[in-house]
Amino acid sequence: MLAFDDVLAARDRVAETARHTPLDYSHTFSSMTGADVHLKLELFQRTGSFKIRGATNRIATLSEGEREAGVVTASAGNHAQGVALAATRIGVDSTIVMPERAPVSKVQATESYGGNVVLHGRDYDAAAQKAHEIERESGRTYVHAFDDEMVMAGQGTIGLEIYEDLPGVDTVVVPIGGGGLISGIATALKGQDDDVRVIGVQADGASSVAESLKKGHRIERDSVQTIADGIATRTIGDRTFEVIEERVDEVVTVTDPEIAVALTTLLERSKTLAEGAGAVPLAALLEGKFDYEDDETIVPTLCGGNIDLNTLTNVIMRGLVETGRYCKIRTVLEDRPGSLEELVEVLSAAQVNVYGIEHDRTSRDIAMNDAEVELDLETRGPDHVAELLDRLEDAGFEVEVLV
Template sequence: MLDYEDVLAAREHVEQVAVRTPLNYSHSFSRLTGAEINLKLENTQRTGAFKIRGAMNRIAALTDEERERGVVTASAGNHAQGVALAATRAGVDSTIVMPKYAPVSKVEATKRYGGDVVLHGIDYDEAQAHAHELEREEDRVYVHAFEDERVMAGQGTIGLEIAEQCPEVDTVVVPIGGGGLISGVATAMKGALDDVRVVGVQAAGADSAARSMEEGERVELSGVDTVADGIAVREVGEHTFPYIRERVDEVVTVDDEAIAETLTLLLERSKTVVEGAGAVALAAVLEERFDYEEGEVIVPALCGGNVDMNTLITVILRGLVRMGRYLKVSLELKDRPGELERVATIIAREDANVYALTHDRTSRDIAVDAADLEIELETHGHEHAAEVVAALEEAGYEVEVEA
């Protein structure tokens, strides 16, 4: 079994390439929650995520013969970059299998770090199956994203840093995909501090670990569906699950709407960019998915910042919708002069701002003497959005709220 001494030993290898990431107290999120929130900014790590830690510790352990054979792995993006960089630094050839729909930014970054990228499958599990085929066909060494004690130990060095940076911590909140990160962090935290709670968080659309904890055995999902692609795994690891059961106090889930809102809040309040998987830990705190006390010292691990720009735009929009600051409505107008001005006057009177509008007179779904109007609005919150809709309806329009 992986122990505290293994994590301590991993630090020597990890520090050759990884940086010690900041732990920042957040006034904004502390006010919002009533707890003392300290953000572990692993999104500022080299390669933009914690994965370089485990990859470096695993690559450092290769024998000369294994180095000659080269390595292969599968990843949705962050592990890919970690392995590519660690292997390149060690002079080892690397092949990285990524899902076909992996974010373009992660694919391109992996190539820049020296990895030979192969796109295969619709998700991590299909990419992994193909990577194992290449392992056999090309006699490469497989570097697993989480089913490896050396990888877990490398990821656990985050826990060593948290214990040193915030020894008064009560609760550490950690994302779970396959379970390598939380296995290492929980091992480090329980070894370094006498009384600390470790809470794991999964996306509701990829909740294998949460279900497995409930069932007492590993549960494999038929598929995954979440904006948090970095933790979109169908089944928690066979080797990691025992660590989660033994060393993690609780596993909870958050939905994509909460993830989107948290990502948006981090941008606005902390000027911090994270990916979906990087937002889940803080989202669990904000959504009160586990119990905590007033003034409790909590460290959510923001584990990655490699978000695709197109995805970021979509996620921010969803976050604004959830916060009541973006409203999209459609209504039918009489096709006559002044009607559009009448709607605009109502919106202006209610102090809402128009992002964009579409005026369509040709739709087959409306009368010949009518026009379909779709408006995107900036609003100040849910109450204000409701007031805008009510004002339009009071003026006689049938309003359909789309977002």
Template sequence: MLHLSDILEARDRVRETSRHTPLEYSHTYSSMTGADVYLKLENVQRTGSFKIRGATNRIATLSDEEKEAGVVTASAGNHAQGVALAATRSGVDSTIVMPEHAPISKVKATRNYGAEVVLEGTDYSQAAERAHEIEREENRTYLHAFDDPDVMAGQGTIGLEILEDEPDIDTVVVPIGGGGLISGVATAIKERNPDARVIGVQADGASSAAPSLNKGERVSIDGVDTIADGIATRSLGERPFRTIQEHVDDIVTVSDPEIAVAITYLLERSKTVVEGAGAVSLAALLFETFDYDEDETIVPILSGGNVDLNTLTNIIVRGLVETGRYLKIRTVLKDQPGSLESLLAILTAYQANIYAIHHDRTSRDVEMNDTEVEIELEMRGQEHVDDFLAALRDDGYDVDVLA
């Protein structure tokens, strides 16, 4: 089992490479939830995520022979960047295997930090298989992304920082992929403040932790499907699972739309960029997936900010849809003068701002004397959307909501 002493030793090793990231009080989320919410901003950590901590600690424990032979690992992106930078700073050659569809920004960043990148497989598990082949072929040391005590200890330094900055915390909310982060943080928190709760969060499309705890043994799911690519693993690591059993109070899940809303709020209200994996902790709080009291001090860990810009664009649109800020509708009008004007009059009355409008009288989906209209609109919230749609339908329009 991991112990506090391991994490204290790790803090000394990672101090020069990783940053003590801010613990920032949020008036916005405190007002929204009734709790006292402090955001642990690991998205501003070096390499853009917490992973540099565990990677640095693990590489510091390598023997001279292991450093000479080099290291290899598998990662969806954040561990890759952490290992690449930590290895380069230590003069160690590194090879990183990433899934074929890893975000382009993470692939480029990993190469820029000095690693050789190999793209293999559709997810982390398949990338790991190739990394182990390279381990055997080239006699490299494999640096596991989460199932390694030194990696877990490095991640646990986040827990030490939280307690140093805000000793009287009640609850820490932590993203879970393979479990390295939460096992380190939970050990640090529980051994120094046993009364504090540790809540783990997974995405619905990559949820193996809660079934594992319920069954009392690790459960592996068949596949993963979530925008939170940084926690898209099929199972917990063996060592993290044992620590989670010992120290974690509860595990909850959030949906991709809920994650998108959290990312959108963080961009708009907090002026900070957080990736899907990093936003699940705030999403769990905002959507009340666990119980908490008013005035409870809660710390969601925003574990990373390395989001691909193309992905971010889609997430923002989805977040706007979920919060009633963006609406795309389809309806059918009579193909005669004044029909579109009458529809636009309702839009004007409800102050629905038009992003785009597509008027198609050649669509095969409508009658010869009809025309199809698709409109993208800026709205002011879900109540505004509901009132607007009700007005259209009351006026006789058959409306399909497309987004």
């Protein structure tokens, strides 16, 4: 099993490539939660993710023959960039298999770091099968995204930094996809202070760990569905499961709407952009997914910031919906002059801003002398939405809330 000494050895190997990322006290999230919250800003790491640490440590341990043959790996995006950059820095050829729906930004970034990208399959697991085929056919060394002690040890250097910068830390919250990050961090922290609590967080739509822990063996989901693509794996590794069982104190899950709220809150209040997987630890804290004491020192590990701009747009809108900052309604008006003005007057009185209006007289679900209207509205929170709906009802409008 991964040992503390492995993490210590990894620190020297990754020092020239990986940055010591900031640990930033957050007044905002401390006030919101009652805890003493410090954000580990690993999203400021080279390539925008922690993955460069594990990839660098693994590739640094290759033999001369393995370096000449090159490496191959599978990744949803962040590990791809880490392997490509780490390999290019020491002159090793790399082939990276990514899911067909991998974010365009991550594909382009991987290619810019010198990786040869192959798109294959619907998710990480399908891409991994293809990568192993290439491994067998070409003789390349497979650099696993998480189930490798040297990769885990490299990721564990984050734990060394957290403890060095904040020796009084009580709880560290870490996302779980395949388990490499939390295995390394838990090993690093427990190796220095066994009382430090390590909380793992998965997305509901990719939650294999909690059930695996209950059953005492790894289980595999048939599919995964989450906006946190960086942790969208059907199962965890054999080696990582062993470490998680022994060194992780608790595993919780968060929903996609909760991730969206955390991401948009982080962006708006801390001016910090995280990807879905990076926002997962903060989501668990904000939603009270685990117990903690007042003023407990908690470090959410924001592990990456590589989010596709199209995805970001959707996530921000979902975050606004969940916090009552945006809503979409439908109503039916009598098709006569002035009826739309009457509706708009109610909206104006409620101080609601109108993003857009769609007016449809042709719907088969309404009478011939009616018109269906859909409105996109900017609101100020759940109470404001409730007030608006009450005003519309009092004015005689039958309203359906669409989002």
